[in-house]
Amino acid sequence: MASIFTYEPDLPRVASPWITPTDSPKPSTPQPKDPATASKFLSSDQLSDYGVTKLEAEPQEGPTEYKLHLLLRPRRNYSSSSTSSLVSGSQQRRQQSASQASRDSPVLAPSNQSRQNRLEQLTTQLLWRLQQSAPYHASATSDLVLPKLPEAASSLQTPSRPGKLLAGLEESRGALYEIGVSDDGTFVGLTKDEMDESLTNLRAMAASLGCNVEVVRMVVVGDCEWQESMSGVDATANSSKGDRLGKRPFSTFDGQKASLRQHAKLWVAEALVTPDLSSRKKPQVPISSPSATRAEALHLGQSPGFPEQTPLEAHKATEQLRITLTGPTTSGKSSLLGTLSTATLDNGRGKSRLSLLKHRHEIASGVTSSVAQELLGYKEDEIINYAYGNVSSWTDIHASAEDGRLVFVSDSAGHPRYRRTTVRGLVGWAPHWTALCVAADDCENAPSGAGGTSSAQEILGTAGAGIDLANAHLELCLKLDKPLAIVITKLDLASKTSLRQILSKILTAVKAVGRIPSIVPPDQNKVVLESDLATIPQTDNDTIQKIVDQMSKSDGLTSIVPIIMTSAARGTGIRSMHTLLSKLPIPSTPTSHDFVGPVLNPEQPACLFHIEDIFGVPASHEPLASKGVSSVDSGVVIAGHLRFGRLSVGDTVVAGPFPAESDEDESPPNKSGARSSPSSFGASLSHPSSNELARIASRNLVSASITKGEWYHAHIVSLRNLRLPVHSLEAGQVGTLGIVFNLLEEELSNSVFERSPPTAPRVRKGMVVAIPSRHMVETGHTLQAASxxxxxxxxxxxxxxxxxxxxxxxxxxxxxxxxxxxxxxxxxxxxxxxxxxxxxxxxxxxxxxxxxxxxxxxxxxxxxxxxxxxxxxxxxxxxxxxxxxxxxxxxxxxxxxxxxxxxxxxxxxxxxxxxxxxxx
Structure with missing residues (x-):
């Protein structure tokens, strides 16, 4: 199985090789980038203005590609070229001295099949270069649409607009194509007609992947000359044609044949291929306005000077189910999820869960202390996980499970020491269903073999005597009053007596709160192979469907509690568990007035996103280093769930609440970032004194109308839904947001010391990102933080x-x-x-x-x-x-x-x- 950790935190920069040529001395100190100088270089077509004679050799990996040409036909033979003697290691053949080959041995046109094969190879190569600058590399190419070469046409035609963007390329920073350059960086050049045809083919290839092409620079690198033989009738017509192509024709007549000698300039082009993001919702920024810079236009996905294109057709969303696995420690939660996600049977010592563990101490102790998350896909009767086909990442699961179902499974800690992680898994991320795992051998006469469940006394010592951890988890799940499913694990280690005791305890607790337990018949197959875990049997499908039909006829999703028995070591019940995940009903899409009506809660924002996690990766990236000065990264990547509303890239949002600006008489904030953590209560850390509590509480009681700095404006630069880069995030979905804060630039001082740039505020878990409603904007109200x-x-x-x-x-x-x-x-x-x-x-x-x-x-x-x-x-x-x-x-x-x-x-x-x- 391929590695499931395909995220690349340190991506290669999409930097132009024209910035650091091999024969140019590199300055010891960074040189300021003057926008006027950069504009001059972008508009200049003379090689002398760049001071370059050769580029660095083409990197084997990265988003930069050198191509001699992108033609689907052989190049013409040149009698002389100012760059021909410099060609090395390329497919360009040495020019023949006598140069009668154009008349004696004409080059045959390639077949349409060979041209189509070259076009497919070039498109696949472009896709690979684009993936080099994407954080996630998707290996599935099920929706790859290659351009088709017309039968009668000699070249491709530029499409009116790009097609559907290929999955996984939404956050690609692009790819650079150096056309007319050999692999070692030597300038070879193309004539104007060959360059135009190469760029046309590049645009057609990029459009098939859903990308745009922008020509960054076109530079003259030399001259060339060739001879063409044609009839005298066509000599005059070709003369005017040569003028249009930038060639200088010289005709010599020999009987009825004319030898036409052509002269033309050789060009080298640099083209930037970027994903087409015009379908994303963006604020309208007039490009003609002085405040709307080129960088802003590029950031919003617009082409400077061109109107916004028509949005793409909305992509049909695949339904998504969120479920949390909870239960006491050593109950087999991680092993169950590992078997579900990898189709690997456990060996009783945690073999199936190795891919889920994040920390070394978890592997050593066998105790999960963090929240692990995995993605499963279901389409018809197929189970899509890391054992399915060419799946190596969540992006591949998205592509394979399109129009089916995605199940986002969170595995939480079970040890009482990690209570806050356990409760976060139940309350955070707004799970649709909770799956409580209870070991079948969790009783007094439990076997002591490999993989056996530890008792509370073994976990907690003498303080745990008489404590039932499984019952404590069950009571908490029932109190939360959310849809619940109970999974009895380790069926292979259970005796009839222990299984009867466990079922009796569960049935009594479930019936006591008025819920109806529904036991799924256990799998009768004694031996289940790993190859059997690829599809859902029809018998399991019919059994689970009956339970789902009962839920639809009942009062709600909480009325019936499915109970399923599994074994991650023998594979018993694993297929039934897959069937249950693929059939569980999903609650309706949440709205802003689900809890309280609009009369009692009128100041609801139009969109609300709860922050569950923060990542230390950049929120945005410059697509091309040579296009301007890169600003200080004032963004952050946050993860959470969208409670209601809709978020799109380019939306302006507010984030907070941050600590309000303190008065001068108060103590300064802790610049080191350390703060008293809520987790200190109930742990071994000392409690704050009463005076400290009073001081903190009185500071929090400041009226919201006079607080400053609680809410910061920001704009969204990237979106991911379950690690898949998307155009927008819908209500009820979970994902990550890349936001950049709109920080005010401080006035420049007259001091000799340079003022440090403004820093982004520190985001913490529990904050929200929201879009104010129209009523709030019109009345001037803002979100109010609560003390x-x-x-x-x-x-x-x-x-x-x-x-x-x-x-x-x-x-x-x-x-x-x-x-x-x-x-x-x-x-x-x-x-x-x-x-x-x-x-x-x-x-x-x-x-x-x-x-x-x-x-x-x-x-x-x-x-x-x-x-x-x-x-x-x-x-x-x-x-x-x-x-x-x-x-x-x-x-x-x-x-x-x-x-x-x-x-x-x-x-x-x-x-x-x-x-x-x-x-x-």
Missing amino acids: GFSGSFEDGDINSVTPGSLVVVYIASIRASARVLRVTPHDDHESVARLTEEMDDVFSLDSAVEKEEPEPLIFGSDGVTDLTFEFITNREWIELGSQILVMPGGGHGLYHGSERGEKGVAGLEGFVGRVIEVAD
């Missing part, structure tokens, strides 16, 4: 949370530390505006400890209780009506490590509610 909020809970155990206690809250992509301000019955809920007046009294933790008294039980109407929270470290943007998960953050949990370096472990006990009010 606190109120939530409504139906769980009666929420009364164990007392005012002043520290908790960790999870809302969408937010994971933040908060302090409980008030606990009130639902009927007596007070507004947050009035509660903020009493926050000073609540902040005094020392006095609150002194007056500590037993809190009476508080119950609202129908057992509903409202809690008011206040964020400790940062202000957050919260959507009214969104789900909230509150977990204890200040207690010892299961146990608190007392030794140096030992981490405390907290349980999965939490309370689930809804946000009913937000405090600015």
Whole structure:
């Protein structure tokens, strides 16, 4: 199997070899790039203006290609050429001295088949050069449309517009073609008609891949001469034709034949091939405006001086399902996902999961500590993973599963020590379904063989005695009230007694919350080969379809819980698991008013993107280094899910909330980037003092109307949906955004020291990227960050949370530390505006400890209780009506490590509610 890690973080630059010629001395210090000088070079056609006589040799890899010509026919024979003596290592034959070959041995025209073969080879070579400047290299070429050579025409015709952009080329930085140059960098040159024909062929090849061609420079490198024999009737006509081609004809008559001697200049061209992005939505920037520079036009995908082209036909999107694997440690989650994605059976020691592990300590310990994500594809009865055909990356899976289904699977940690990673996998990325993995041998009499499941006492020591980790995960999944499927793993290690106990425990918990369990009959095949995991059997298809039909007839997707039994070692149930993933219903597309109606929540943005992860790669790249000064990268690549709306490349967005600008009397921010992490609560790190909490909280209580620097304007420069570069991101999809902040340039000072360029703000997880609604723009309103909020809970155990206690809250992509301000019955809920007046009294933790008294039980109407929270470290943007998960953050949990370096472990006990009010 090919390597699945095909991302190239350090791509070769698409730099013109004209910048650093071999015979030109390289300056020891960088020279300033004068736009006027660059413009002169781009418009000049004289080689002397460049001071170059030869280019560097053609690199074997990279986005630069040297071609003597791109003709589909042999070149003419020249009697003399000023560059012929310099040709070496090329297909250009030495010119014959007597040069009667044009009359004695005419060159036969190649057949149409040989010309078509050369055209296909040239197009494939162009594709390879374009992929050299793309972060992801796709090996699938199922949608490659090669240009067809017309039967009667001697050359191709330039198409009116590029065709469909080939998958994987959306983020290619382009390719440079040096035409008329040999492989060692020697200038050979082409006549004007040959150069025009070569550029026409290049445009046709590029159009078949969905790309544009821009001629960067055309330079005269020499002269040539050749003789043509023709009848006297055509001599006069050819004379005028020679003038049009830039040739100087000299005729000598011999009887009825005329020997026509032609002179012409030899040209070398540099052409830039870039993906056609005109179908992406872009802001209208008038090119004639002085503020609209050439770089801005290129960044928006426009051609300077030309109108925007008609958008391409919208590409039919493949349906996408997101599912999260959760469960206790050693329950076989990673091994199951490894078998699903690679069709490799496990050996009981983690063979199938090796491709998923990110860190060395995960391989050594066998314990997953991070979130691993994989992509599966389904089309009809075919399973598309890394064992399917020529698939080596997610881009190949996209291409192979077109018009089918894509399943985005996240594997989360299961050890109690990594509770925050476990909960992020359940709450973050907005999964459509949750798959709880429970080992079939997870009981007291579990076997001790290879791959056996560890008990809680073996994992946690004496503190884990009597704790059921599988039941804790099951209770949390049921509290979140999301579509749930239960996967019983390690069926090969289970006895009938242990399997009966596990099923009894699961069925009891599922029925207790009013859900209906539906057990999928286990696979009757005792032996399943890896080759059998390529397709979905019809029997499994019919069985799963019956369960899906029951879901469609029930009240919702949460009413029925499918239960499936698998074994990653023997392959039992793996095909049934594939069938389940290919058939599970997908919820409807989310909108901005799913949680609360427009009357209660009128200030919703038009588009909302939750940030789940940040990557340290550049957000944008200069397509050609010789085209201008490259600015300081003020962008960042972020990952997350699009809650609602639609994002496209070129959209102007706002990102935040960032820490507000502090007053002069406050302490300066930490320039090193270190900050108090919400994860410090519940871990072995020391808690901040009450004075520190009060100071941080009072800073967060600044009114949103006077805060500055909370929201930054930016524009989107790249988009990926499940690693596939796309034109736009639709509601409900996950992907990555490359955004560049619109930073204001500071005024130049008169100091001798150069002022440092403005730096981009630091993005963190939990922030949002949004497009303000039309109403917000017209009224001048902006997004309001929240310093606190109120939530409504139906769980009666929420009364164990007392005012002043520290908790960790999870809302969408937010994971933040908060302090409980008030606990009130639902009927007596007070507004947050009035509660903020009493926050000073609540902040005094020392006095609150002194007056500590037993809190009476508080119950609202129908057992509903409202809690008011206040964020400790940062202000957050919260959507009214969104789900909230509150977990204890200040207690010892299961146990608190007392030794140096030992981490405390907290349980999965939490309370689930809804946000009913937000405090600015």
